[in-house]
Amino acid sequence: xxxxxxxxxxxxxxxxxxxxxxxxxxxxxxxxxxxxxxxxxxxxxxxxxxxxxxxxxxxxxxxxxxxxxxxxxxxxxxxxxxxxxxxxxxxxxxxxxxxxxxxxxxxxxxxxxxxxxxxxxxxxxxxxxxxxxxxxxxxxxxx
Amino acid sequence: xxxxxxxxxxxxxxxxxxxxxxxxxxxxxxxxxxxxxxxxxxxxxxxxxxxxxxxxxxxxxxxxxxxxxxxxxxxxxxxxxxxxxxxxxxxxxxxxxxxxxxxxxxxxxxxxxxxxxxxxxxxxxxxxxxxxxxxxxxxxxxxxxxx
Numbered sequence: 001x002x003x004x005x006x007x008x009x010x011x012x013x014x015x016x017x018x019x020x021x022x023x024x025x026x027x028x029x030x031x032x033x034x035x036x037x038x039x040x041x042x043x044x045x046x047x048x049x050x051x052x053x054x055x056x057x058x059x060x061x062x063x064x065x066x067x068x069x070x071x072x073x074x075x076x077x078x079x080x081x082x083x084x085x086x087x088x089x090x091x092x093x094x095x096x097x098x099x100x101x102x103x104x105x106x107x108x109x110x111x112x113x114x115x116x117x118x119x120x121x122x123x124x125x126x127x128x129x130x131x132x133x134x135x136x137x138x139x140x141x142x143x
Numbered sequence: 144x145x146x147x148x149x150x151x152x153x154x155x156x157x158x159x160x161x162x163x164x165x166x167x168x169x170x171x172x173x174x175x176x177x178x179x180x181x182x183x184x185x186x187x188x189x190x191x192x193x194x195x196x197x198x199x200x201x202x203x204x205x206x207x208x209x210x211x212x213x214x215x216x217x218x219x220x221x222x223x224x225x226x227x228x229x230x231x232x233x234x235x236x237x238x239x240x241x242x243x244x245x246x247x248x249x250x251x252x253x254x255x256x257x258x259x260x261x262x263x264x265x266x267x268x269x270x271x272x273x274x275x276x277x278x279x280x281x282x283x284x285x286x287x288x289x290x
Contacts, residue, residue, distance in 0.1 A: 027268070034272040105252050109271055112259035119260045121170075121195050125178040 002133060006126035007073045013111060013123055014070050021067065024110055025059025031106040039102055042093060062103075069134055080137045088141035100138065104131035145280060147222050154273040158262065159219050167261070168212030169205040171254045173198045179249055185242060211250075218281055225284040233288035244286035251278025 002010075017024055032039050033048055033055075046054045065083060072079035093099045108127060112119040147155075175182050177195045186192065189203040198204055214232065221228045236242045255274055259266045 031268045031271055034268045035275040105255070105275075106271075108256050109259040109266070112256050113263045113266050116260050116263050119256070121174045121177045121199065124174055124256060125195075128178050 002073060002126070002129055006129055009123050009126040010070055010073065010130050013115070013127060014067065016115065016118070021063040022056060022060040024114070025061070025063035026056045027059070028103065028107045028110050029055050029059045029062070031109060032102050035106065036102040039099055042091065042099070066134070070130070073130070076133055076137045077140070080134065084138050084140050087138045100131070100135035104128070104135065107131065145223070145225065151273045151276070152222060154270050155219055155222070155277060158258065158270060158274070159216065161262075162258070164212045164216060165205070165209045167254075167257055168208035168210070170208070171250065171257045172208030172211060173204050174253045174257065175250050176204065178253065182246055182249070185240065215281065218277075225280050226287060229281065229284035230288060233285050236285055237289040244282065244289060247282035247285045248279070251282050254278060
């Protein structure tokens with residue numbers, strides 16, 4: 001469960017991104033495609049070359065959705081309800097835990113490369129818990 | 144048989160040469176115990192693990208973290224024979240330590256985040272991809288002798 005301290009740390013970390021959401025999103029997706037090639041199977045309709053516009057646009061979308069979640073940490077289920085439906089019924093990212101785990105790992109790496117020492121164990125833990133909670137909500141309606 | 148390209152080997156050894164094994168090892172193990180607190184169950188004899196500060200400052204955690212990462216260094220010297228390198232350690236983790244192999248994957252991912260925070264933009268996507276491959280193979284080699 002996210003403690004009050006976790007929520008504070010997450011909001012602080014997100015605040016430090018200062019407008020770089022598009023870059024963070026694009027880089028997270030790119031790293032995910034490089035490190036975990038099977039994740040590309042969910043994007044057969046995309047141009048997946050480095051720097052592609054579709055990756056940028058989609059990365060921004062993902063990060064903005066995470067930003068919305070972060071503004072609604074006390075009610076993730078409701079805040080992500082639409083996305084939960086989308087992932088369960090349309091996208092069917094399978095298995096939900098695994099693939100979202102890869103996105104989570106890559107987001108952590110991007111945040112760590114940008115924040116360096118500021119990406120403390122406490123921040124790392126809070127972000128990991130947040131991504132885990134988000135993944136759970138997105139997987140809620142799978143069956 | 145695992146295949147490493149010359150470029151992949153260079154990305155591994157090039158980064159490894161700049162790693163402070165003691166610091167990185169201590170940090171990786173501390174983060175494992177902090178981010179995934181259930182892993183503390185394997186370290187009952189380590190004393191005070193009651194808070195992130197206690198864990199980070201715990202001398203046994205530091206020492207063991209160094210041991211773990213030193214062993215990782217052995218793997219890097221033997222990239223073409225990870226199975227052989229980890230054979231005895233695999234038996235140990237199964238028969239004596241009773242560690243669920245899922246934990247090797249967790250530690251591998253944590254190590255990657257530690258490297259990312261130390262090397263920042265030098266930890267490029269290409270670098271991360273090769274290191275994810277490495278930690279995955281190390282985890283696999285450590286799980287190989289489980290029965």
